[in-house]
Amino acid sequence: MCGRFALTATPDQTAAFLGLGEIEDFPARYNIAPTQPILAVLSAGPREPGSNLPDRMAMLVRWGLIPAWVKDTRDFPLLFNARSEEAAGKASFKAAMRHRRALVPASGFYEWKKQPNGRKGQPYWVRPRQGGLVAFAALVETYAEPGGSEMDTGAILTTNANADLAGIHERMPVVIGPQDFARWLDCRNQEPRDVADLLRPADPGFFEAIPVSEAVNKVANSEPSIQERHVAPAAAAEPEKAKRRNPGASDDQMTLF
Template identity: 80%
Template sequence: MCGRFALTATPDRAAAFLGLPELEDFPARYNIAPTQPVLMAIAGLPRAPGSNLPDRQPMLVRWGLIPAWVKDTREFPLLFNARSEGAAEKASFRAAMRHRRALVPASGFYEWRQSGGKRGQPYWVRPKHGGLVAFAGLIETYAEPGGSEMDTGAILTVNANADIAHIHDRMPVVIDPQDFARWLDCRTREPRDVADLLRPAQLDFFEAVPVSDLVNKVANTGPEIQERAMVEPEPEKARRRKPGADDSQMSLFQQ
């Protein structure tokens, strides 16, 4: 299984998009992978009357959620994604869905088309009109046995729309800017109150650009991994699928 996305916007643009205070400087990141730190935004403290303080705050989160009840992380799978269809009931995500919903800013994500049961052609999936998107995220603070705490997170997924389904059957949940406040409001809105936001992106929102296999290696972190690549036609055998074949393996956003 592989997971990658990118955040190449400047800190000022990311802060303005999410409605955050000024962010510390950070470099463009072209190949973000699980276990690495990612920027997320959560609802902040309620504003006092007449206050100019922002009501959202940034967090640096390890990509790979660890539920608070886990005893031994070595025996627990890396939950960098959460299926939105059952997240509100699943033990691993239930508390985060109720109390710690977040936004994950991104310039786009990568997905791989399957070929013969193996990871095949990679694609850079980006907003067709440019700019940033916000994926639906979840945060869980894990207390390590030694007493230190670590903020961890996951990205929610949903069935892919027709723009992406020819590559893979899952895609990240995109929260529209007009819905940011509602998604982040964990004080007055329960998971059932925001369930309608867990839907595929609208058609024609994303475009999928074929890229080279440079993105397959985490060590490759430059802009060249997003350059358009030539795609060779798939062999006839690769295009044939057995009845009941399952393409759910090796997804970018799957759990």
């Protein structure tokens, strides 16, 4: 699952990473939530021979996809994630999966470790171990409202969590590597079955998970401090119990991964 993420890179860094021309200036965002606008990158379509225009375009979309066939959004759930294993066959996503695949740049995402009672537990800031940006696989759909106005909407694709993150949550966003950007975005020549191999968990060791405070739970909290390491008392007590069971364990064996 991906219910919160951050984009703290500069516009220039983001544009260079995604192979874009100049993009509008935007501030660092530390706690992006569903229904908020997010940056999505799509193929710009065919270009005339010799054109200097970039072959990718950036646009702002509402995070929460609304299929074109929805009549009343009040009766429709908020689709901010799409299961990658099912997207090509699901009525809500199959048109976008075929025609409007996108990339969403991020500096990382947040995940909450599930508790036995189903409640959210310790939150984690999950970021690339080597730093920099990642691009989540996404889908975009333009929804025409009854009044005639249009709204661009999007969802992030998820897959099974890799071994590093499975202990926190069973799902994680699909990450598309730079070497695969062109193939993922090429909806003219690459059908969903042709890019299915890209819908896989990130390699082990790619991400690191940092425990953070519950300040991230509130969307209004959007400062750099919400990404600082913080272990809730209950979570901190678990390694101590484990150490008592195994007195010879060293501190470096108590890390998450």
